[in-house]
Amino acid sequence: MNVFRYLPTDNLRLSIGLLLILGLVAFWVLGGIFIDLDDANPISGAPSQAPSMKYWLGTDAQGRQMLPLMVAGVPITLRIGLIAGGLGVIAGTTLGFTAGYFRGWIDTVIRSASDVVLTIPALAVLVVVASTLSSGGLSANSMALIVALLSWMWPTRTIRAQVLSMRERSFVDMARLSGMGNYEIIVRELLPNLFPYLVASFVAAVAAAILAAIGLEALGLGPQNDPTLGMTIYWSMFYGAVLSGWWWWYAPPIVVLVWIFVALYMTSSGLDSWANPKLRRT
Amino acid sequence: MTTRQFGARLLVFLIVIWAAASLIFILPHLAPGRNPVRERLIQQAAGGGGRALGIEATIAAFERDFGLDKPLWRQYLVFMGNTAKLDFGTSLALYPTKVTTLIWQALPWTLGLVGVSTLLAFGLGSLAGALLAWPGVPRFVQFLFPPLMVMSAVPYFLLGIGLLFIFAFKWSWFPIGGGSPLSSYPEWTIEYIWQITYHAVLPSASIVLSGIGFWALGMRGMMVSIANEDYITLAEMRGLKPRRIFMQYGLRNALLPQVTALGLALGFIVSGIILVEFIFRYPGIGSLLFRAISAFDYFLIYGVVFILIVGIALSTLLLDLVYPLLDPRIRHGKD
Amino acid sequence: MAEIALKVRDLAVHFDTRVGTVRAVDGVDFDLFVGEKLGLVGESGSGKTTLALAIMRMIKSPGRVDKGSILLGDLDLLSMTNTEMRELRSSEISMVPQGAMNALNPVRKVGAQIIDGLMDHGRGGDKESMKSAVQDLLEQVDLDGEISDRYPHQLSGGMQQRVTIAMAISLGPKVIIADEPTSALDVVVQRNVMDTFERVQAATGTSVILVGHDMGLMAQFNDRIAVMYAGRIVEIAPVEEIFARPQHPYSKLLVSSLPHTRNKEVMKGIPGLPPSLVETINGCPFNPRCPYVMDKCLTQKPPQKETENNTKFACHLPIGSLS
């Protein structure tokens, strides 16, 4: 495939991003092998212990050991992000292509809808949805679906802009003159060029979805029994970990989350700049 | 900006408000076979240890008072009427205080925090971004770029917790939360105002630090592309002073897309601020929303969310009205 | 011998790229006399725009001026400090840009942009004198004084280009370099703008270098024409000589390949590909495409020759062998 002959070495940001993601996956896989995930359940260790040889990352007020909790929490948070981000990008790609390629009133509708919804504070709306649909907590999957509701706007905007600029290029007319129909033009002519942008939008959407998810969890609307990173932070705040000085309760989830966000940000902006020179160097 | 354009823009603003109100009205009825208000009343009654016997009657009375027994569309009209008067009913948890009074108490705190920190982040970030991109600027400025990039990826409230731990808990330079000393009584004295700012430092710092990164990156990208524009090359060729080219030719043009980006980012910023207020227990609308959620106080939740959406829609409207003043190409059409 | 306004000696500008050093300008010598209109002609990749930018000291990395000297009167532009050079731009030597449509700052009034130029060269003054200076300048380029309160997007392409001409003459420079000023304009508007440019040049007596590829325009505007190929001036001659008796094969092919409306005939292009500026060329760079190529052309650098009606050209062919 022609697109893969570009080695990411000349793009520093992309390399750093990919390395960080690799680190995350390694943490998830190795953790799964070497750490007993049962220790993530309550009273599997003495409560509120500072990090020590026995409890590498210490334990929380209910006796959950932090390291296993992290190893159990990372996959769930990532899964929510991937599902919500994925759905968001799929919706964004279809809407972006329809608006950008077919223009006319459908473009005006999609464009103004995405701009208007974009300015609405997503968290506020998600709060209403989450709090109404379940007075208890949501399951991880339903959380992903709710977050997906408001993660299509940004991909729609960026992909529409790319399709609009690409569509004006004469090779689209040339394809039409060679007998291609609209859908074939989208798939064979436009899609391969926009592939790096689609991946970049996907990575950005995953980051945005995770941010929205931990936002809801931090407000207590997350899955009550799944040990996601956001919920760990919520419980630590709920039990006043800051005041009591149990920093090891909220420090690990924050560090892992920052790791995730920086990794995804570097990858998506690296992909963007890698996609640009290729297009410009026509 | 002709009156027709203004009218069209105002129409969009009203549509957004109407959509937000309808969304808030429809959502509770979406959940099949569940009436959140009824559940809340049962929960509250049972919580008090009282008998749940007579509860059905009280619920029926409650529903009659609030017209919840009428057909849906009539309820909708009543709801819309109240929302227009900004009357969201009474808070369930802090009965009988009105939702609106709670909101008016919390709103000034949030406006202060949002206003100051967003403008600060936008201003400093845009300037830093511009300096990063301009060829004439000394090299050391470039070292600013990597940290800014990393910070822009970190959400406000995670940064907030970090700051809280280091500056409040460990070194206790700043109070560990709250908007003003518990004992204080709000009055216009230097002492009280100083207290408010002293409490607001950490919350706004967490917003500004992450915000600066976001705005700097946006501005840097803009300035890099503007540096190659024909009008900048001609300005250099005409021997204009570097300072003038940077300010009146470069920065002045890069500001336009930056203001548009501000409009689009408002929703994102407010979402962040809700969480920051929760972490710092800052007495703004965010904490109010958090308390409303944990107490399942639906009317308060709907009121706060509606005010947030209206606030954002209002500020985007203002930004759209300000934008033509910045860009003559929109102010004066092609005549 | 008329007094010389600009003397360029052995100027070379190189670009370091991944594929090697591109010799965009490869040893150029010419003189520009006071009040003269010199045409600089060449196809894309001939280095004519790079030469113009080098004279204005506007070469940016990865480009660098490798060697040579540029004398404006007795000032050697290459040895000027950046601030000295900045002050010279517009006051002693100025440039009319190519792309008229966004050469002006879109968010600033036309009059204000002209005043910026005056102020930054110490020609500022009170509001009234500034305003009248702008009005007078605009009238000189056949524009209504009221334009100064308008924004660039409210002006047509032709009007915007006239504003850049007004800017170029605003401080009375000795030399104006115009880099294809009308290539983005329609032929009718181009005619009007060039007519104004010609009258302004005659009125101010400024020497002008007109860079371009439209031989018709070159014939109508210039006193002398320099033909550039692969970063070198292959021929420089009075405009009648270039069209009547071109000495260098490239000039001859360039003139003969011009479509014209005198009679219909089979049009002849110049065979072969444009020169690669990376490989070192010993001998004449035009040899792969030259119909008169000899062995000497492949190995030896062509010598400079001069005819009696002062055509200078660099070719191994004897003088007059093409006519």
Add this chain to the structure above:
Amino acid sequence: MSLLLEAQNISKVFSSGGFGQQQKTVAVDRVTLNLSSDTGSIIALAGESGSGKTTLGRILLGLETPTEGKLLYKGKDLTKLGNQERKTFRREVQAIFQDPFSVYNPFYKIDHIFNVAIGKYNLASSKEEARHMVEEAIRAVGLRPEETLGRYPHQLSGGQRQRIIVARVFLLKPKVIIADEPVSMVDASLRATILEALRELHKTDNMSILYITHDLNTAYQVADNIMIMYRGNIVEAGDVEKVINHPEHPYTKLLVNSIPTPDPTKKWTNLSTLSTPPFRGTAIGQGMCKFVDRCSVAVEQCKTSDLPFYLTSDTRRTRCLLYEESSPVPVDAVLDY
């Protein structure tokens, strides 16, 4: 004479601007012309930028739908063609575009433009035959297959790329080619070679060519007939030598006089000698001569009459009141080429 492509009273109006202000620009205004297959001629469509020549070209190609009027292909309305008929239309009416950089999809090698066409129109029964056809087409435009095929667009020069587009047309052997400014972005030296290649296609394969350009010099050299377009209307049409050497319409005169002739002995007439147009600054709309605000010989009547064509000689038509005494031809009279 079987009419291949007929444009009947074609108009195209673009509206721009959001809710607030609707600006309507008439790009093409009631144009009627036919391109027939047997005589096969090269027609130039000349005009300044904004005259609507490119829009008219795109309408004839079926890439843009007209706001009014119909486009007939072999006598049948384009919109009512069956699938098979539409495919033959698509194949028989081809184009050469202006920008050699944007006409190739950067993702594929340049062979892509040949392979897609061969595949879609199944011009070859086997891979070898297809390869042979492509190589033959590349040689026909003076390029060597081994130097061009198998490469990415950014590895070839602008001139090479434009010639490969002509090679594609050679391969498809269409009936009509609409060349929209095919040489305006190519160096002068290569311009002649590409235009000669176009003329070769016309001679050997009898293709009708519509040569859209703003450069009257190349139009004079390449075309047999010419149509001058101004603000959506065709203002003059006829044999190219007569129209350019003895222009009749005031706009054509202005256009021809503005061309800088590459002959230093024939200097431009000094502009100040020309009189300023009497109706300068008049707002231009429908139902009037659109050149009235720039025409130095305009009269009051020009502002009110919706001018017909006047047949000034057997092949010449001009749309100007000066030629009122010639026999009028209705505005949408057919221009037969």
